[in-house]
Amino acid sequence: MLYYRLRQTDFDGKFTVSEIIAVEQIDTKTYSLTFDLFPNPINRNQMPVIEITNFEPETEVHLIVTDALGKERFSGDISTDTNGFVSYTIDMNQNLEHGLYFVTATSLNTTYNRTLVVD
DSSP, X not given: OEEEOOEEXXXXXOEEEOOOEEEOOOOOOOOOOEEEEESSSBOTXXXXXXXXXSOOTTOEEEEEEEETTOXXXXXXXXXXXXTSOEEEEOOOSSOOOSXXXXXXXXXXXXXXXXXEEEO
């Protein structure tokens, strides 16, 4: 059980203190997510693979790939398995031009970013 109270101090030095509240921590399990993108760099005709490990089991992850100008090149949802793992090949349906691309994975109100280089 954790106990909190807030103290608000105004610019003139006056302050107020809130009531103490108790917060019970229900789930103590933490995950050490690993978000890998390979191969990196890739050739224009290759498709990158995303691997997510050590994450919340059976959880949806939203993927977006954008180019350096912010144009969306891929968007999709994947889910981790019962062990918190997923390996997914991003089928871009096109050869990418040379340059930088940004891969964003969003899940459980958290965003993970990687940069992809196309030779």
